Amino acid sequence: MKLVFKTVIIFLSVTNFLMAQPSNYKKHTVAKGETITQIAQKYKVTPYDIYRLNPDAQNGIQENTTLLIPTSAVTKEQNGNSKTHEVQPKETLFGIAKQYNTSVEELERLNPEVKKEGLKIGQTIQINGKKEEAKQEVISNGQAVYHEVQPKETMYGISKQYNISVEELELLNPEAKSGLIIGQKLIIKKGKSVETTTSTPAKKIEVPNNGKYLTYEVKPKETLFGLAKMFRLSQDELIALNPELKDGVRDGMMIKVPANVSVNTGTVRLVKDLSKSISVKEKKEIVLLFPFNVSNIESDTTLSTQARLKRDGFLNMTLDFYSGALMAIDSAKRLGLNFNVKIFDSQETKSSSNVLPIIRNNNVDKAHAVIGPFYPQYVEKAAELLNPHNVPVISPLRETSKSYSNLYQSMPSADFVKNVMFDYIRSKNGNMIALIDRKKAATKKFIEENHKDIYIAPLGEKGGVIGDSITPKLSKNKVNYFILETAATGMIFNAVAQCSKAKSEGYKAELVVLDINPTFETDEVFPRILKQNIIFPSLAKFQDTSESLGFATSYKKKNNVYPNQYAIRGFDLVFDTMLRLSQEEDFETTIQNTASEGIENKFDYEKKLASGYSNKGVYIMRYDEDLTAKPVE
Secondary structure (H helix, E strand, O other), X not given: OHHHHHHHHHHHHHHHHHHHHHHHEEEEEOOOOOOHHHXXXXXXXXXXXXXXXXXXXXXXXXXXXXXXXEOHHXXXXXXXXXXXXXXXXXXXXXXXXXXXXXXXXXXXXXXXXXXXXXXXXXXXXEOOOOOXXXXXXXXXXXXXXXXXXXXXXXXXXXXXXXXXXXXXXXHHOHHHXXXXXXXXXXXXXXXXXXXXXXXXXXXXXXXXXXXXXXXXXXXXXXXXXXXXXXXXXXXXXXXXXXXXXXXXXXOOOEEEEEOOOOOOOOOOOOEOOHHHOOOOOOOEEEEEEEOOOHXXXXXXXXXXXXXXXXXXXXXXXXXXXXXXXXXXXXXHHXXXXXXXXXXXXXXXXXXXXXXXXXXXXXXXXXXXXEXXXXXXXXXXXXXXXXXXXXXXXXXOOOOOOOOOOOEEEOOOOHHHHHHHXXXXXXXXOOEEEEEEOOOOHHHHHHHHXXXXXXXEOOEOOOOOEOOOOOHHHOOXXXXXXXXXXXXXXXXXXXXXXXXXXXXXXXXXXXXXXXXOOHHHHOOOOHHHHHHOOOEEEEOEOXXXXXXXXHHHHHHHHHHOOXXXXXXXXXXXXXXXXXXXXXXXXOHHHHHHHOEEEOOOEEEOEEEOOOOOEEEOOOEEEEEOOOOOEEEOO
16 A cells, blocks of 8 residues: 555656646747847847757757747746846947956856857846856865766766766866867766865966057947957957957947958958949050069070070069960950050069159059059059059059058958968868978967967977877867968878878868968879868869860960969959959949959959958868869858
8 A cells, every 4th residue: 555655656746747847948949040049038038048958059059949948937046146137239248247247258158149149239148157266176085987988979968977067077177178089088076075266367368569550440330249350359359459448349449459460351242243244434544564674684695585584483474474464455355345555564673663654654643543563562652653543553463561542452461361261160160270380480470379279289390290289189079170381291291190090080170281382282292182182272263164264275375375373363353453444333342342253363352451452362172082173162
C-alpha cells in the first residue's frame, strides 16, 4: 500500500511540474528575418533572458526555430536585482555604462547583439547580471575533475554534461574561449581550495602615437559604435583619442582619428554597365600625361632604343599602359563618344618633370579630365594646379600622400587591399593566424597597429614556426585562416605544412596569401599552392569572358603580342573615364553613385576622409586545381 501511495505521489509531482512549466515560459517560432532583439522587444524581455533559455541562439537563429521565451515572473525571479534600460535617442554605450556605474565590456557581454549591431532607439538592454568579480580557486590537493575533449564537442555540451554553466567552464579554462582542441583537458572541478576574489584588470588602451591624425565631423545619427567600426578602432581607443566622447556623441563634433586608418563605410554600390547609358551632348576633352621621356632616349647615344627598352622596366610599363589607352580611344570612337584626346610626354624622373609647363602652356585647365602623371609627387602637383578649375586628376597607378578634392586615386593602396582581405575573413567569423616574413616588417607593423585580433606567429630565422605556438591559437568552432606574407620559397612550404597539419588534426583551415609575387608562380611552388586552393586579394578579376577574349584577340592583332596587366589596366582606366564623362550626370556624380568593371579592373570610388576619392575595387580570389583563379562568392 505504501509503495502504491509513493508511486501516486511521485506521479502527481511530475505531472504538476510538467503542467507548471508552460506558465514560466512561452514558445515562439522564429519568422523570416526576425532577430533576437525584435523578439525580445515583442515579449518585453531582454535578449539576455532569451539567450539564457536558448544558449544555442547566440550562434544565430533560423526561420521556424522554436525559442523558449521567459515570462516577466521568471525574469524577475532569476535576475533578482537585475536592471534593464531602454535606449533613448543619441545615447551611447559608453554613456549608459557611465550612468549605471558599469563598463562597456560588461554591457557587451550581457547584450551580445549590441556588440554586433550597435544600439537602436527603443531597444531594451540588460544592465547587470552576475557580479563583475570572478571567483578563482587555488588547487590544494590532487582531487580535481578533468574532461578530455572529444571530436565535435562544444563548450555548451560539456557544461550541460557536468551541470555547470559555460561561464564557469570558461573561468576555469580561459584558454578554451578561443576554441576547443581535440584531446585538450578541461578542468571541470578543482579540489579542496581556498577561494580568492580578483577583479578583472582594466584593459590598457594603446593610442596610436605616430602623430598623424585627421579631423572628422560627426554626422547626424552617427553613434560611438558606428564611428569605431568605420575607423576600425575599438570604442575605448576612439575615446582615448577623443575624451569628450565620454559625454556622448553629438552632431557636428570634430573628432581626431588616425590618418593611416582607412574608412570602412560599408557602402555597397551596384556595378553598372556605363556603355548602356551614354549621353553625348558636347565634345569633351581628356588629357593623358605619360612619361615617355623621348628626349632622354634621343640624347642617349650609348644605347639603342631596343637595348634601352630591355633595360628600362618603367618605360616598358609606360608603353604597355599607353598601348591599352590607345585601344580604349578606338573603342570610344566606335561607340560614338565625342572626344578630343591630347597626349603629352610628361618627361618624369624621380627629380624632375615637364608637368608644370604642359599644364600652363596647353590650356589643360579647360580639360574635362586628366589621367596622369605617373609619379605621385607630380600627380599631386597637377591636382594642386587644376584644383581651382575643378578638373578631375586621376592617378593611374600609385597612391599619393597628399589629398585634393579633385584627385582620384584609381589604384587601391596596399593597406586598403589588406583591410579588404581581413574584413572578408571577419565576415566569415574566421580565426586569423599571420605568418609574416621578417623582411615584411611594414606588414607586421600594420597588423600590430590596426588589427589586434590577428595572432602573429613567432618565426625562426628561416621562416619556420617556433615550437608549437600555433596549435593553442587554433579554433575548433571557426575556420582558421593562415595569412601568409613572404617571397621566400622555404617559408611558403612551411606555411603550407602548418595549414595541412591543422587540417589533419580535424581543424577547418584555409591558406591566405596577401601578395601573389613571382615566387608563387614558379614551377616549384605553384603546384603546391594549387592543392591548397589558396585565397588572395587581387586588383584584377582573372576570368575568361567574351569581352576579355575579344580584347586579347584585338590587342594581339594590333600589337603582335597578348596584353599584359599594364596594357589591360591602361584600357580599363581610360575607357572607364571616357564613359563616365559621357553620362547624363557629371563626372563626380557618377563616381559617387556608380561602380563599374572593365576587362579585369573594378572602379568603385569612395570619398576619402581628408578629400578626394580612392578606388576600393578589390576582388577576393581563390585558385582552383584547374589552374584558374575565380572570385570568391
